[in-house]
Amino acid sequence: MPSHYQNDLFTELSKYYDEFEVIYAHTHDDARKSLGWNFENAHNFNSKTIGRDLTIWKIIPYLFKNRKSTHIVNGIWAESIFFFVIILLNLFQINFLIYSEASNPFKNRSFLKKIILRFVSVSIAKLLIIKAKGVLAISIFASNYFKDLGINDRRIYRFGYFQKEKIHLKLTTKKSCISLLFVGQLIERKGIFTLLEAIEKLFEKYQSFHLSIIGSGILKDNIQHFIKTQNLQNEVELLGVIDSQNVSNYIAQADLLVLPSVFDGWGIVVNEALQNGISVLISDQCGAKELIREGKNGFIFKANNVNDITEKLTNFIELSPHEKLEMMKEIRKMNQNIDIQIVTKYLVACVAHSLNQISIKPTAPWLK
Known part of the structure; x- marks a missing residue:
């Protein structure tokens, strides 16, 4: 099919x-x-x-x-x-x-x-x-x-x-924080709680980031409870189900797409992020990790490993303007190959x- x-x-x-x-x-x-x-x-x-x-x-x-x-x-x-x-x-x-x-x-x-x-x-x-x-x-x-x-x-x-390629115009308004994005079903296989636990740890050191979650699934109530109990209402936003065209717009406005799946045969959302010049943080159990060059156009972390994903998120947050520019060049190189x-x-x-x-x-x- x-x-x-x-x-x-x-x-x-x-x-x-x-x-x-x-x-x-x-x-x-x-x-x-x-x-x-x-x-x-x-x-x-x-x-x-x-x-x-x-x-x-x-x-x-x-x-x-x-x-x-x-x-x-x-x-x-x-x-x-x-x-x-x-x-x-x-x-x-x-x-x-x-x-x-x-x-x-x-x-x-x-x-x-x-x-x-x-x-x-x-x-x-x-x-x-x-x-x-x-x-x-x-x-x-x-x-x-x-x-x-x-x-x-x-x-x-x-x-x-x-x-x-589905290129969308990126808004040029100055951001006050780094925008992280998750797109996928809210199910165990997608590793969403590994990401949320990393966000909780990051909040102890950084406040200048925001995570948007697009999707729905059986873990929705659990995620809402976690956000509330950890007092992350200002840092994490559940957007629910959004049609594919609007999802593309959200991807284009993000700074980093995160795919923390415990297993994913591929992950086409990674292609779309790269095609819009967006860096990707992906687990080593996602097929689309083949499109990511560690530290060059994104980062790869060990699936289900909160410490590793936290470290990679920290690496991205602390990138200098020059390093971000170099990462953009590497993203363009990969886009030519896909x-x-x-x-x-x-x-x-x-x-x-x-x-x-x-x-x-x-x-x-x-x-x-």
Whole structure:
């Protein structure tokens, strides 16, 4: 189920291939559409949605008709219908690649499902992907995951999530404090309390900063209680759910984006921050850490480590004007490497290499 922000990549890919089509597993629900997750908006590539434009029973003849095409499947287990598609691609001996994150260790599963996945999923996954021409691995975590499944490193291509630059005008009014921003679900996996505890420690030494929290989730009441009991009402603000367009505006006005997740397959918000010239503080368990050069365009801290994130926040707060200028230069360098056209060209090269059309394995531009 491709996300709405992948449409930029699909639009660029359609320029390279005469026959290019995106198949969605299903439409987004109303909640996601309200946040801007609507792939049905006008786009410049052909697409179909299973259940609406393409019934399950028509998938078999569809794949057989397109058996000479190369297919890229988003994940192994993410959507049951895509799991079925991978089986068919193997049976029909059709060229395909897998585009996937690593397995989410925090995903809620029943006890029975955990047991089944532990003892069966690895074996099934190996059988399903053994004939894949390649794997587009979302971050080092997915790369290691597929290596553990026995995929040769030559067939693993590092990838991520990328979108077209969405530059927003940054207000030039003089700030009285440093603006920190968190964007994400208020759930345990996002590590929000690691950040809040660091803010509490920082408040003992600094008062010239403010944290805005965008998002909602089951920890909302706990967070409100923490803010109140620690007397941080002036330093921390809960903004709730905001649509994607306005989130982009908040990112553009921030000084530092913080992604403290205990695990995140990637974190597209990191791309958007960098594209708007905003530094990033990210945990070492987020895939998008690959875009951060320690102390140059941001900072990386050990997940769940309050002391480490506090130290990195302190480092950012105490940056001199010259150091901030140098950091901005490094951010611009990274932006050149995650430009959607550069990334698309790299993806096309990955597909060509997987099909033995070129001999030299391409290197991800953001890792050079």
